[in-house]
Amino acid sequence: MAGRNGTATIGAATGGAQITFLEAIRQxxxxxMERDPTVLLMGEDxxxxxxxxxxxxxxxxxxxxxxxxxxPISESAIIGAACGMSYVGLRPICEMQFIDFIVCAxxxxxxxxxxxxxxxxxxxxxxxxxxxxxxxxxxxFHSANPEMYFVHTPGLKVIYPxxxxxxxxxxxxxxxxxxxxxxxxxxxxxxxxxxxxxADDYTVPIGKAEVRREGKHLTILSYAAMMHTSLEAxxxxxxxxxEAEVIDLRTLLPLDEETxxxxxxxxxxxxxxxxxxxxxxxxxEIAAILFEKAFQDLDGPxxxxxxxxTPVPYAPTLxxxxxxxxxxxxxxxKELARY
Amino acid sequence: MAKEMSRELTRQQYLDLYYYMRLNRxxxxxxxxxxxxxxxxxxLYSSLGQEAISVGTCYALEKKDxxxxxxxxxxxxxxxxxxxxxxxxxxxxxxxxxxxxxxGTSHFGDLDNLHIVSxxxxxxxxxxxxxxxxxxxxxxxxxxxxxxxxxDGGSSTGVFHEGLNFAATQKAPFVLILENNLWAxxxxxxxxxxxxxxxxxxxxxxxxSYIVDGNNVVAVYNTAREAVERASAGEGPILIEAKTFxxxxxxxxxxxxxxxxxxxxxxxxRDPIALYEKFLTAEKLxxxxxxxxxxxxxxxLLTAEREFAxxxxxxxxxxAEGGIYCTGDDCHKIxxxxxxxxxxxxxxxxxxxxxWTVPGFGSGKGSGGAAAPIHFxxxxxxxxxxxxxxRPAKTATKGTPKKAKAMSASxxxxxxx
Numbered sequence: 001m002a003g004r005n006g007t008a009t010i011g012a013a014t015g016g017a018q019i020t021f022l023e024a025i026r027q028x029x030x031x032x033m034e035r036d037p038t039v040l041l042m043g044e045d046x047x048x049x050x051x052x053x054x055x056x057x058x059x060x061x062x063x064x065x066x067x068x069x070x071x072p073i074s075e076s077a078i079i080g081a082a083c084g085m086s087y088v089g090l091r092p093i094c095e096m097q098f099i100d101f102i103v104c105a106x107x108x109x110x111x112x113x114x115x116x117x118x119x120x121x122x123x124x125x126x127x128x129x130x131x132x133x134x135x136x137x138x139x140x141f142h143s144a145n146p147e148m149y150f151v152h153t154p155g156l157k158v159i160y161p162x163x164x165x166x167x168x169x170x171x172x173x174x175x176x177x178x179x180x181x182x183x184x185x186x187x188x189x190x191x192x193x194x195x196x197x198x199a200d201d202y203t204v205p206i207g208k209a210e211v212r213r214e215g216k217h218l219t220i221l222s223y224a225a226m227m228h229t230s231l232e233a234x235x236x237x238x239x240x241x242x243e244a245e246v247i248d249l250r251t252l253l254p255l256d257e258e259t260x261x262x263x264x265x266x267x268x269x270x271x272x273x274x275x276x277x278x279x280x281x282x283x284x285e286i287a288a289i290l291f292e293k294a295f296q297d298l299d300g301p302x303x304x305x306x307x308x309x310t311p312v313p314y315a316p317t318l319x320x321x322x323x324x325x326x327x328x329x330x331x332x333x334k335e336l337a338r339y
Numbered sequence: 340m341a342k343e344m345s346r347e348l349t350r351q352q353y354l355d356l357y358y359y360m361r362l363n364r365x366x367x368x369x370x371x372x373x374x375x376x377x378x379x380x381x382x383l384y385s386s387l388g389q390e391a392i393s394v395g396t397c398y399a400l401e402k403k404d405x406x407x408x409x410x411x412x413x414x415x416x417x418x419x420x421x422x423x424x425x426x427x428x429x430x431x432x433x434x435x436x437x438x439x440x441x442x443g444t445s446h447f448g449d450l451d452n453l454h455i456v457s458x459x460x461x462x463x464x465x466x467x468x469x470x471x472x473x474x475x476x477x478x479x480x481x482x483x484x485x486x487x488x489x490x491d492g493g494s495s496t497g498v499f500h501e502g503l504n505f506a507a508t509q510k511a512p513f514v515l516i517l518e519n520n521l522w523a524x525x526x527x528x529x530x531x532x533x534x535x536x537x538x539x540x541x542x543x544x545x546x547x548s549y550i551v552d553g554n555n556v557v558a559v560y561n562t563a564r565e566a567v568e569r570a571s572a573g574e575g576p577i578l579i580e581a582k583t584f585x586x587x588x589x590x591x592x593x594x595x596x597x598x599x600x601x602x603x604x605x606x607x608x609r610d611p612i613a614l615y616e617k618f619l620t621a622e623k624l625x626x627x628x629x630x631x632x633x634x635x636x637x638x639x640l641l642t643a644e645r646e647f648a649x650x651x652x653x654x655x656x657x658x659a660e661g662g663i664y665c666t667g668d669d670c671h672k673i674x675x676x677x678x679x680x681x682x683x684x685x686x687x688x689x690x691x692x693x694x695w696t697v698p699g700f701g702s703g704k705g706s707g708g709a710a711a712p713i714h715f716x717x718x719x720x721x722x723x724x725x726x727x728x729x730r731p732a733k734t735a736t737k738g739t740p741k742k743a744k745a746m747s748a749s750x751x752x753x754x755x756x
Binding site: 037040063071072080084085090091111120121123125154178 | 438442450461466474475481497501502505508509662670675690
């Protein structure tokens, strides 16, 4: 993959078209709404404007005002209403204009939507999606990775893809799922990453990680933008004779423990790279799983390369220092490989 | 009271209202007994003195309509058709209860048959959820109304505002009953809301509202019926403030000593069931024999229902696990009941303007019902044309702007400093 400023190409090569990450998301929504009249889109500026990032461009023209709903700036109302819609058999997609704002609806999501099936047998097939992540100088309120607030909530599913192929296939799977699914779209990838997607309808299973690069010396677990960073680091490591296995988690809840354990049992070393802050990040949970289920297989400590435990800072110098990058991953992996 | 109560209902309707209020009270009296016998696992909340609201409002709905009751709306559940045993078992955490012991109190629902959405303890959340049901059902072509309740305290939440505002922008067929029982736990309504009438909040959303005596069941029913008919006819959401009083504490544990004695005495003399009995007797709709018959009916019913509930087991411990996710069609079929041609919402026909959009860009209805102007002030043109010297053109029109003057005054004050 090219550096952070270039456009990379990745994905399943199946003879389909090369599209951006953003286009993959738009296509997924378009095709699902075309396929199923119970699928609606709701959010701030998703209609006339086509979404702040243009992920819903053309949807209003195609599907009309009843299916593409511009809402007031009321995240709780959006999620609450989506929940109600799902109770009458609809499958609404809610856009958070930036995923940072999802916490404005925290109560609706964690208390109402997530608990319904367990408590009173009420599934809520809704998708909550939006642009997340840093590296684009969005500052502390437009760069967040709030996935772990929700990974801690039983009843939700949490997806965070890294390629156009997965973004499209997983978003379609999310729409068809009977549970509330949170779908994080790393905005750094929106227009920088291109990949092939098949011309025909397909889905990618929720809850399955994917081995992006095979290797025997250590396992690097990552997701979203950091998956590309990890692959970049793995290329550099290979130059030094260290073969890293890179796994794209894709779904954070439910986590694909099997794929993680299979790889670590083979490489005996594990590095987790995420853009989320360190404390309470998924790396800690993975560490616990490895200690519980693969303790005897580990030849070295579990290493974390993550963002700092601070808000996402605004100035480019600060943000660059805050975020993990290929260099940091490379250094940490090299150190781990020595065990 | 007699006057408002004299609007023509059928004899059966009058008696239904009475029966459900009595049933509401009797179910709760039974639960107080169970609570004192330590058979209720958690808290017990009471709607004593508020039965006319739950019963009168829900009775205004049809079977197909949707409700989401709050903690003091057991009467609404009963009117909708929930058997008392379900309510007993919920409170007793029984395995045969609607939530099989996973939640208590009136926290349960029934999406498929009775169209009931479960509340959660966080107040206000049901308002956007029921808005979603109203919009969603309308989208499917169903002619249904969604109704939920909120207290004076719950009307202070942010989601109350978000939900009602969204409902208003969508003209959702939604009726919100605001039960002003004067107390939010120990906090009196004046410290929740600095308004005489909480119905005034409707003005902020450009929707209509009613104020009704919450202890007069026929008035409550008539008001709710009108609101439901209007909401159903596409007039948008309606807020009803029902004025009442919470006769007991927040829950069983709370003796509510913070309530002034005179206040309690005033409302105890206005018991909704006693008032209604007087009316029914005067109208010759109920006599001593009829009343006795209902006493007996309730006693027989609730003894059986309570017995069933008491005999139900607690859930097996391992039932705590699992059930987090819907596993697919074998678990739940998500099915929409279309009552309009699907072609209307699929391309190429789907790009139509819905009838409920507010006409005109930036316009809306003012609180007086007149269309609000697109521009603020009387002379929009002057504001749009830049003047020659680059400063805003002066508006000679009268009435502009008290605010503008005030602003410039303060600005000049600043300059002088």
